[in-house]
Amino acid sequence: MQENNYILAIESSCDDTAAAVIHNSKICSNVVATQKIHEAYGGVVPELASRAHQQNIVPVIHQALQEANIDKKQLAAIAFTRGPGLMGSLLVGTSFAKSLALGLNIPLIEVNHMQAHILAHFIDDGTSEKPNFPFLALTISGGHTQIVKVTSHFNMEIIGETLDDAVGEAFDKSAKILGLPYPGGPLIDKYAQNGDPKRFPFTKPKVGPMDFSFSGLKTAVLYFIQREVKANPDFIAQNLDDICASLQYTIVSYLMDKIKNAVKHTGIKEIAIGGGVSANSGIRKALQEAENKFGWKTHIPKLEYCTDNAAMIAIVGELKYKQKQFSTFDVSANARMKF
Ligand code: KG4
Numbered sequence: 001m002q003e004n005n006y007i008l009a010i011e012s013s014c015d016d017t018a019a020a021v022i023h024n025s026k027i028c029s030n031v032v033a034t035q036k037i038h039e040a041y042g043g044v045v046p047e048l049a050s051r052a053h054q055q056n057i058v059p060v061i062h063q064a065l066q067e068a069n070i071d072k073k074q075l076a077a078i079a080f081t082r083g084p085g086l087m088g089s090l091l092v093g094t095s096f097a098k099s100l101a102l103g104l105n106i107p108l109i110e111v112n113h114m115q116a117h118i119l120a121h122f123i124d125d126g127t128s129e130k131p132n133f134p135f136l137a138l139t140i141s142g143g144h145t146q147i148v149k150v151t152s153h154f155n156m157e158i159i160g161e162t163l164d165d166a167v168g169e170a171f172d173k174s175a176k177i178l179g180l181p182y183p184g185g186p187l188i189d190k191y192a193q194n195g196d197p198k199r200f201p202f203t204k205p206k207v208g209p210m211d212f213s214f215s216g217l218k219t220a221v222l223y224f225i226q227r228e229v230k231a232n233p234d235f236i237a238q239n240l241d242d243i244c245a246s247l248q249y250t251i252v253s254y255l256m257d258k259i260k261n262a263v264k265h266t267g268i269k270e271i272a273i274g275g276g277v278s279a280n281s282g283i284r285k286a287l288q289e290a291e292n293k294f295g296w297k298t299h300i301p302k303l304e305y306c307t308d309n310a311a312m313i314a315i316v317g318e319l320k321y322k323q324k325q326f327s328t329f330d331v332s333a334n335a336r337m338k339f
């Protein structure tokens with residue numbers, strides 16, 4: 001890339017409006033506007049998300065350019081999330097990216113959100129080591145749960161995924177049953193720190209060796225809580241730490257079982273995680289322990305690159321820019337986009 005070639009990336013697949021500027025694999029700015037409006041509803045409301053994106057997109061992009069200290073005339077291309085995600089949300093970023101690229105007469109680059117969660121590991125943050133190919137990527141968030149075999153930047157194969165809810169939903173829906181606000185994942189993690197992980201055993205759902213299922217767990221938590229609260233109305237308040245620790249222990253050991261199966265199946269021992277649930281202290285600890293115990297090499301990106309962000313869209317944009325993988329201007333958002 002030439003000296004002055006900056007790429008602007010836009011992410012709007014769910015409830016975060018984000019923009020980032022990248023230059024030579026280094027992130028110059030990474031702005032995220034998280035939509036607070038959904039908290040009151042206990043989950044993302046697509047209609048409200050789309051409207052909030054429309055309000056946020058201009059100020060977020062403006063801030064990203066300002067923090068990168070560049071003018072839009074210095075941009076070499078616009079990268080954007082084409083999918084997968086919520087249609088109404090994706091449309092806002094897609095339309096904006098198209099008009100901006102058209103107005104500036106520069107290339108437009110579509111990015112797959114799931115691929116971006118994985119390629120976020122290639123951002124040059126000056127510290128972490130990049131994964132070596134082939135590696136296994138575990139993408140865990142409120143919208144996705146996948147194990148992907150990554151052979152090269154753009155050669156990825158899903159070898160396991162959830163058959164129903166995503167792991168982040170399992171955290172959030174369980175938290176809701178416990179009366180905790182949305183998103184409840186970080187709160188379960190917080191209370192789990194002081195609890196006994198073996199106090200309340202929850203059954204791990206049985207599906208294929210590398211696939212996941214979380215809807216049964218949510219129902220099990222619901223019935224368990226309903227039963228206990230009937231006998232003792234203060235059950236949740238009196239046992240919150242132990243309930244959270246037990247839940248987290250079950251989910252983390254379930255994720256680890258699946259990675260172990262994937263390692264066995266592929267013979268690949270290099271593992272990279274991504275997605276908002278990578279922030280979970282339990283999965284981080286379990287992966288670090290696995291490095292010593294099983295000789296794995298694990299990669300955990302900086303937190304700001306784990307949750308939904310535009311820096312990860314920017315790095316994919318840059319990789320595609322180098323290969324001249326540009327989109328045409330008739331490209332449209334794709335809510336069910338595959339690799
Ligand atoms: O990647 P992300 O920001 O958005 C998408 O869903 O794409 O992930 C958000 C999810 C939420 O379900 C949230 O509860 C979960 O990540 N999460 C956590 C933690 N931090 C965020 N789950 C468990 N422990 C955490 N520390």
Ligand code: ZN
Nearest residue numbers: 117141143308
């Ligand atoms: Zn995501």
